[in-house]
Amino acid sequence: MNTKSFAKKMKEKNKGANRYMFISVLPGIATTFLSVWLMSLFMQGAATRQNISLAVIGICFMQFAKAFFYAIGIWHAHHAAYQSLTDIRLEMIAHLKQLPISFFQKRSVGDLTKIISHDVEQIEVYLAHAQPEMMITKLVPVLAVIGLTAVDWRLALVLVLPFPLMVVFRKITGRLWGKTFKRYAQSTKEMSEDLTEYISGMPTIKAFATDEQKTETILLRINTYIDWMKKIMHTISIPTSLTRMLLEIGIVLVVLVGVMLMNTGELSTTRFILAIILAGMFPSALIKLMTFNHTEIVLGRSLDSIASIMGEAPKKAYAYNGNITPGAVKMRNVSFSYDGSHTVLQAINLVFEKNTVNAIVGLSGSGKSTIANLIMGFWPVTEGHVTIGDHDINKLNEKDISKLVSIVQQDVFMYNASIAENIRIGRSNASMEDVISVAKKAQIHDMISQMPNGYDTLVGEAGAKLSGGEKQRIAIARIMLKNAPIIILDEATAAIDAYNEKLIQEAIHNLCKQKTLIVIAHHLNTIANADQIVVMDRGRVAATGKHNDLLENCSIYSEMVHAQNEVDHWEIRETKGVMA
Ligand SMILES: Nc1ncnc2c1ncn2[C@@H]1O[C@H](COP(=O)(O)OP(=O)(O)OP(=O)(O)O)[C@@H](O)[C@H]1O
Numbered sequence: 023m024n025t026k027s028f029a030k031k032m033k034e035k036n037k038g039a040n041r042y043m044f045i046s047v048l049p050g051i052a053t054t055f056l057s058v059w060l061m062s063l064f065m066q067g068a069a070t071r072q073n074i075s076l077a078v079i080g081i082c083f084m085q086f087a088k089a090f091f092y093a094i095g096i097w098h099a100h101h102a103a104y105q106s107l108t109d110i111r112l113e114m115i116a117h118l119k120q121l122p123i124s125f126f127q128k129r130s131v132g133d134l135t136k137i138i139s140h141d142v143e144q145i146e147v148y149l150a151h152a153q154p155e156m157m158i159t160k161l162v163p164v165l166a167v168i169g170l171t172a173v174d175w176r177l178a179l180v181l182v183l184p185f186p187l188m189v190v191f192r193k194i195t196g197r198l199w200g201k202t203f204k205r206y207a208q209s210t211k212e213m214s215e216d217l218t219e220y221i222s223g224m225p226t227i228k229a230f231a232t233d234e235q236k237t238e239t240i241l242l243r244i245n246t247y248i249d250w251m252k253k254i255m256h257t258i259s260i261p262t263s264l265t266r267m268l269l270e271i272g273i274v275l276v277v278l279v280g281v282m283l284m285n286t287g288e289l290s291t292t293r294f295i296l297a298i299i300l301a302g303m304f305p306s307a308l309i310k311l312m313t314f315n316h317t318e319i320v321l322g323r324s325l326d327s328i329a330s331i332m333g334e335a336p337k338k339a340y341a342y343n344g345n346i347t348p349g350a351v352k353m354r355n356v357s358f359s360y361d362g363s364h365t366v367l368q369a370i371n372l373v374f375e376k377n378t379v380n381a382i383v384g385l386s387g388s389g390k391s392t393i394a395n396l397i398m399g400f401w402p403v404t405e406g407h408v409t410i411g412d413h414d415i416n417k418l419n420e421k422d423i424s425k426l427v428s429i430v431q432q433d434v435f436m437y438n439a440s441i442a443e444n445i446r447i448g449r450s451n452a453s454m455e456d457v458i459s460v461a462k463k464a465q466i467h468d469m470i471s472q473m474p475n476g477y478d479t480l481v482g483e484a485g486a487k488l489s490g491g492e493k494q495r496i497a498i499a500r501i502m503l504k505n506a507p508i509i510i511l512d513e514a515t516a517a518i519d520a521y522n523e524k525l526i527q528e529a530i531h532n533l534c535k536q537k538t539l540i541v542i543a544h545h546l547n548t549i550a551n552a553d554q555i556v557v558m559d560r561g562r563v564a565a566t567g568k569h570n571d572l573l574e575n576c577s578i579y580s581e582m583v584h585a586q587n588e589v590d591h592w593e594i595r596e597t598k599g600v601m602a
Pocket residue numbers: 127360361366384385386387388389390391392393
């Protein structure tokens with residue numbers, strides 16, 4: 023999205039409001055003329071009951087008309103603002119959904135949240151508040167000069183004499199202000215990101231209470247923010263005072279020239295008073311306009327931030343098929359790098375046959391999860407091919423991939439909703455009977471039934487009220503509802519107690535009947551019966567085969583099994599020691 027075109031489109035929506043704001047200024051000026059006329063009647067001793075009534079009625083009418091058009095203008099402005107706000111948020115959410123996962127890894131949650139909530143909100147501030155006021159404020163000086171010209175053109179001329187000087191001065195200070203503001207905006211962004219991270223990382227901060235540096239960093243950021251705020255105040259207040267001084271020179275000149283004209287009899291007292299009132303409007307409106315200047319800059323920055331999301335190219339969308347026959351998952355000559363420089367997978371050739379149980383093992387960082395990411399289509403395959411059946415994953419619609427493949431990740435994401443709603447993510451229209459049925463198969467029904475609100479129990483933010491094992495089983499229930507033919511299971515690395523592990527294994531057993539299962543295994547004792555075990559080593563496939571073959575022929579695998587056995591025996595010894 024182009025920022026300028028968006029700003030133009032957005033401002034056009036405010037045209038209706040601007041029209042009414044424009045009209046509301048005219049009765050205001052007319053009130054001034056009527057007041058001065060009334061005053062002149064008294065000064066000249068010509069005030070009659072009739073013309074006093076006429077002037078008072080006129081003033082009241084003009085004030086009413088001003089308030090009326092202003093109210094309609096403000097209503098239109100708010101309407102347009104909230105419409106724009108809603109449109110842009112909807113567009114952004116739709117756009118974010120189309121972006122590849124890589125985008126979300128590049129950008130922080132704090133930054134994206136700030137753009138969608140705070141930066142988009144600036145559109146409302148600008149359209150509903152700043153722009154209508156600016157419209158009025160821009161018009162007042164023009165009308166004041168026109169009025170003053172009607173009184174005496176020489177007075178109008180001296181009033182605007184310091185104006186060019188002020189424009190040059192503003193240009194110079196404006197540039198300086200723009201730079202300071204940019205730094206301030208950067209500091210606000212950093213503070214917001216740090217605060218989001220700080221709050222999300224609170225458990226870690228508490229755990230390392232004596233040695234943590236984060237609180238210091240966050241306090242420093244807040245102070246930096248305040249420093250920039252103060253600098254901004256200086257860059258606003260000093261130039262504003264100087265500009266005010268320059269503009270007020272114009273009023274002084276109007277008074278001086280006006281007195282001279284009165285002396286020569288060329289200007290009446292009434293016209294002189296009117297001239298001073300009109301001259302006073304000129305600088306005060308311009309100074310008010312300057313205070314709105316920053317809202318234009320804030321809007322510009324906010325639109326740039328919005329464009330940083332909307333300008334990201336979405337993933338190429340292929341037509342939804344909806345009827346793809348599941349087959350074997352194949353990887354042919356696949357090499358992959360996340361950042362384009364560091365290769366994390368090299369020349370991978372693998373076949374996961376339909377309805378078989380497969381395990382991928384290997385040391386940490388050997389590329390197991392990356393294989394899952396590519397099969398899920400989270401990252402585009404840049405070299406080689408990943409196919410499901412005979413369909414290239416790069417050319418499949420996201421919905422087709424989602425229908426074919428499900429994943430249970432290590433960190434199961436839970437919405438802060440009820441357990442039933444979290445299970446229904448698998449199929450939104452599933453009946454309660456279906457939800458209970460999959461929960462039973464996923465070995466989580468008993469635990470849910472013991473909760474005070476059963477399936478209506480809220481799980482807390484990100485599932486905070488559930489254990490890791492419980493979350494995994496809820497994720498398995500979710501996936502059972504979805505019923506995709508291919509399942510990828512990223513086993514939890516964290517130790518899960520024997521009871522939970524047994525339940526999870528039973529849940530997996532129920533889940534993968536008549537399905538292709540690919541387990542990223544961290545606990546080797548769970549995969550001994552797999553149809554195929556893939557051993558990964560530093561981004562390459564070191565060996566594939568069954569447990570017994572690999573024990574004999576693959577040193578990496580036999581060492582891993584040996585290490586696992588040691589850990590298991592050590593754990594048993596530990597447990598016995600504790601019990602003794
Ligand atoms: N989003 C990413 N951006 C850049 N590099 C990444 C990203 N994700 C993983 N990597 C790198 O890719 C390599 C393989 O990581 P991967 O997560 O696939 O390994 P893994 O075998 O699943 O590890 P683990 O068992 O610890 O989960 C690692 O060097 C890792 O640092």
